[in-house]
Amino acid sequence: MTALGWARSIVRFASRIVPRRLRSDWLREWDAELLHYTFDHEGERRGVVARSAGAVVDAAVLRTYAMQLDLLGNDIRYAWRNMIRRPAFTLLVVLTLALGIGVNSAVFALLDRVLLQPPPYRDSERLVFMWQTLPRLNVPEVEATAFDYDAWQRLQTIPEIAMLRYGSFSVTGNNDPERVKGARVTASLMPVLGIAPAIGRAFTPSEDGDDVPRVVILGDGLWRRRFGGDPSIIGRSIDIEGAPWTVVGVMPRGMRLPDTTSAESELWLPIRLSAAERINDQRHDFTFIGRLAPSVSLPQAAAEFEARATRLAAERPSHAGIGARLVPVAEQSVREVRPALLVAAVSVGLLLLVATANASTLLIARTSTRRSEFAVRSALGASRTRLLSQALVEGVMLALLGALVGLALGGWTLRPLIALFGPSLQTSAPVEIDSRTALFSAVLALAIGTWFGLIAAFRSGPAPGGALAGITRSTASRTAVRARHALVTCQVALAVVLLSAGGLMLSSVVKLARVSPGFDPDHALTFRLALSGGRYDSPNARAGFAADLVARLGTLPGVESVGMVSALPLGGSRNADGIAIEGRPTSASEPPIVIDQRYVTPDYFRAMRIPLVQGRSFTSADTAQTEPVVLINRAMARRYFSGSSAIGRHLKSTGPSTRWARIVGVVDDVRHISLSRDPVPEMYHPFAQIPADAFSVVIRTRGEPAALAPAARAAVIATDPNLPTYEVQTMSERIAGSLAQARGTMLVLLVTALLATSLAAVAIYGSIWYAVVQQQKEIGIRMALGASRASVFRGIVGGAVVRAAVGAAAGTTIALLGGRLLRTMLFDTRTSDPLTHLAVVTGVLALTAVASMAPARRAISVDPMTALRNE
C-alpha cells in the first residue's frame, strides 16, 4: 500500500468516531489535504502518514463536542419528562414564578420607557430648564419674563438658550374646530433641542417678532389627522385662532416639547413678541431651556446662572429677591412619577422574592422525595458535576417556562398599570412588552433557575449508600423542614414589608380623599373654551360672549348655576402676576409679591360652592365701566392683611389691568395646585372687567353632570359654531385625576402585598403540612408517651406563630428603615404610623395561626400506633 493509501486508511478509520452529520465533509476535507500534500511533497512518504495521525485527535475532539451537546439534549429531555410526570408540581411552580416575573416585566417595561430611555433630543443630558426662584416665599420654580431672554444671553456655560410658552390653540376651518396642544417658541428652540422638522424648514430668528408673516410648523399627528398627511401642505395657509398661518414644516412623528404629558406636540408656533413685549420684566410666563456648553458641568453652569440672577436682582427692582435654578430636562420630565415608579419596582421585586422563596419551598419538598433517585444515579456512576448540570437544566427550564407565562401575564398587566398612573407618564412611544423586557425576564429566569438548580443539587443528600439504605432520612428531612421554615419566615418578612407600605399608602390616600378641596365637586360639569379669531379681539366682545353663553347655559334644564373662571382648581395652571398693595411700602431687598390671578363671572362661586367669608361677591353690576374690584382668598388675607380688614383696601396688578382695584370681599380657600398642597394666596377679578380669552365653564347641575355635556356643547355651538369645547370633565373626575398617582401607587402596593401574603400563607400551610408528615413518627412517639393532643396542637400552631413573629419583626424593621422611599408620597401619614404597623403584624400572625390549624389538626388526628407502624 502506498503512503497515501495508509494515510487514507487511518483517516477512514478515524471518521467512524466523527458524528454522522459531520462525517462526509470531514472526510472530504482530510482527503483533499492529503492529496495536495502528496502531490506537493513527492518522496516524503512518512510525512503524509504522520499528518494523517492528527485526524484521530481531530475526530475525537468533534465526538466530545457532540457528546456534550447530546448530554445537554438528554438533560433537557429528562427535565421535560420529569416536569410532565408531576404536572401539579410543575404547574404550581410555573404559575408562582409567572406571577412574580409577570408583574416585574410589566413594571420594567414601564420603567424602561419612562425613566431609562432618554428624551428624544440630541445629547439630552446637556439640556436644562432655567427657572427663576423666590427663595423667601419658598417657591422653587417660577417661569421667567420675556426680558430675561435678552438678560440671560451670553452666559458662557449656557451659550444656547430658548424661550417658549406652552399653550393650546384652536385650529379652525372646514367647520370642524379643534383644540390642540403646542407652544409658541423662539427660533432657537429647535437648534437648542437638536431637532428639526421632517418636512419643510424650522423657524428663522426674524420670525420671533410680530411684524412678519405668520408661519406654523405642524406636529405629525395633526398633519396626518387633519390634512391626510399631504406633503403639499407646505406653503398652504391654515386657520389658527381665527387667523391665517402659513405652514412651513411638519415635525417628525412622536416629537414633543420637553416636560409635556401628551405623546406629541401638535402645533409649533413662533413666539411673535412685539418690541414692547420683549422688554416686559413683570409677566412670569415663559419657560426657558438651555444647552450646556461642551465639557461644562451642571454645578459650573448653575454657579454662573445664579451669579447672573444675583446681579439682575441688584440692578432691577423687578428682579429683587429672585433667584435662579437649573433642572436637567430629563429629570424635570420624570421627577413627579419617579418615586411612584420606584416604589412599584421595589414592591414587585419583593413579590418576586416571595414567589421565588415559595417555589423554593416546593422544590425542597420535591428534592427530598427524589433523594433516592439521585442516589441511584450517583451509584451508577453519575458524577457530582453531571447531577449538578441536570439539576441546573431542570431549574432553568422551570424558570424559563415561568418567564414565558409571566411575559404573557405582563402584557396583560401593563394596560391597567398604565391607566393607574394616568397622565403623569411622559413617553413618546407606547409602553409595551418588547425585546428589552423579554431579555430582562430571561435574565431573571436564568438567575432563579440557577438558584433552583443549586437547591436541587445540594439538597440531594450526602453519600449515595446512606440515601439508598434510607438511614439518613430523618436527619435530611429535619434539615429540609428547617430550610422550609427559614424560607417561610423570609416570605412573611417580605409580605409584612409590602403590607406595611400598602397600609401606609392606603391611609394616606384615604386622608387625601377626605381633604376638603374648598369647593363642592359633586354635580359640577366643567369644560374649557378659548376665544379665537378677530371677532374677540376687543374685551367687550369677550365679555359679551361670556354673558351670552352663561345666559344660554343657565336656561338648560337641570342647570342650577353657571360660572366661568380663567383657571380651574387642579387644572395644572396658576397664572401668577406681581402685585402692589396700597400703603404697603416696597423695598429693593423685598421680593415682589406674586399672586395667582383668576378672572371669574359673578356666579362662579355659587357654581363651585366656594363660601364667601367676608364682604360681598361680584355682581353683574361690576362691569368695565364701574370701579375695578377684586376678591381675595383667606390665605391672602391672612398673609398680607393679618390684624386688619382687607375690605376696602386697594391692590394693583402688574398684569393686564394696571388700575388700582378695591377689595370687596374675601372668599374661602381652595386647594388649587393639588389636594396635598396647602391653599396659596389668590385674587379674583370680575370677568366683565378683565375678560380672559381662554377660560373654563363650570355648570352646577341638579342631576348627573356628565349627562349635560351634549346640551352644553350644543349651547356653545349655538353661540359660536367655530369654538371647540375641550377638556370636558365632571369636577369629580378632575379630583379623581389629581389622586391618580397616589391611588396608582397604593393599588400596586396593595395588590403586590395581598399576592405576597397569599403566597406566604400557602407557604406556611405547606411547610407545616410537610413538617407534620415528616415528623409523624416523632409526634406518634410523643403522643404514645403521654403528650396530650392539645399540647401537640399548641406546639405546632405556636411554633408557626413564633416563626411568623420573627419574620414580622424583621419585616417591620425593614419597612421602618425603607420608609424613606415612601415619605415624599405620603400625605399626613408618618412612615412609623403605629396603627398601620400594628394592624399588619396582628393580621399576619392571625393568618399564620389560621393557616397552621389544618395541618396541626391532621397531626393530632393520627392514631399514635398507626403512625409508628407506618414508619
Place this chain on the structure above:
Amino acid sequence: MRSTLATTLVMQAIGAGHRHGFEIVDVTGYPTGTVYPALRRLERAGFVRSHWESDEAAAREARPARRYYELTASGEKALEAALDAVRTMDATRLRPKRAR
C-alpha cells in the same frame, strides 16, 4: 474560550492569509493533531468560520476543492486582544529565576 499559544498562532496564520488546514500546519509548525482541534475550538467559539472552495476554481487547477478558514469580526478582536496580552506581558515576570 480560553486562548492558548496554539489558538493565537492559528488565528494569526489565518489572519495573515493562510487559509487551509495543512497550510496552517506548515506555517505554525504545529502538528495536525494540534492545529485541527484548535480550528474546531475557534470555529465553535465563533472566531473562525469555514467555507468550501468552489468546485470550478478547484477544477481549473485539476485538484479537489479545499476547505478554507477565515477570521470573523469577533475573531479579529480576539486575535488583537491575545497579541496585546503577549506584547504587554510584564517583562520582569519573564526573568529567569535565580538559583537559591
